[in-house]
Amino acid sequence: MPLWNVYYPEGAYTVEDKQEFAERITGIYTKYNLPAFYVSVMFHELPADTFYVGGEEASGYIRIWVDHIARRMPDEMSRWWMDQVNELIAPFTAERGHRWELHIDNTPMELWTIDGFYPPPADSDEEKRWARDNRPSHPVAT
Amino acid sequence: MPLWNVYYPEGAYTVEDKQEFAERITGIYTKYNLPAFYVSVMFHELPADTFYVGGEEASGYIRIWVDHIARRMPDEMSRWWMDQVNELIAPFTAERGHRWELHIDNTPMELWTIDGFYPPPADSDEEKRWARDNRPSHPVAT
């Protein structure tokens, strides 16, 4: 968690863009203390004849879908969150003249593992340790 | 909303097919007054050795997954809806001798923006205006 899927028109992003975009996305989660390695970002380049919006070839359109797993956003915080995200990604969307659509789904924490480990509860000491180590590990006996 | 992902075997669809398929998909939503630009359709071509059904290379198989966001289908209407959809897409599935599987997920309306705007409530005057303009915009002060 989260898994970001970024679909972009052929040629819209360079390798450097993708690197920086991925770092920005990661930053919005690490700011709230999520382990950096929780954040996966996949970029998918779409030729013009494979992406349609409103029945027409989508030109200059960025389509992003995200699965959130480790955190469940309370409804009343969703606008605060989405505004942050849209501002964060603006250098790769609005500021380049792209149109963009973004939606997030929530998926169950119980059906999620990393390297076979079950991620610890949100904001727990174990999660802080994972964040510090930037890798998953066995619970520490206390 | 909705986001359609259509996976098809290499060579099954031409550019013209994809264009017409996308228009058909869009039509089933605009028929119920959704703004056309809400409807995104992505086509993904899958070489034979990348798609397996029942542990065997899927041959002539169309696999579609959809995220619905703007509307939540009441359970008792789901068959009415799915039958419509399957009939609509028949020229690109059954009528060509393909097998096809289709499933739809619902994702939260609160975690969805287009060009940074929050889509207005279903069937609201604002949504009608978006549909008419075929683009998102700021709420009009009343």
Added chain:
Amino acid sequence: MPLWNVYYPEGAYTVEDKQEFAERITGIYTKYNLPAFYVSVMFHELPADTFYVGGEEASGYIRIWVDHIARRMPDEMSRWWMDQVNELIAPFTAERGHRWELHIDNTPMELWTIDGFYPPPADSDEEKRWARDNRPSHPVAT
């Protein structure tokens, strides 16, 4: 159901690997009497500059996301299930030195068809017939 999406680094899997991996995934469901043809597995090869974990190019990383439709796992069985799955896929993940993340979502059974048919209830006689035939069909009048 289920739909497995396996993202892997360029060159990590051969055609034979994908075939065997898909068979293994299928086996974990048919073991519990699901029809084999319910199990779809798609493999997506990701060049290094298209997949980032923690803001860095993901190297040797397998990312799997799954949609479950036909069965809803009770919360208390999720670890039993995930442990099985992780053990099953180990020859293609841990045992090759890959890191891997896996998450599963649940999607509504009502919004799912195969070849236009509505899959029968879990563990019903109809479902057993579908499993035996390894294809969907009209309900048999009784």
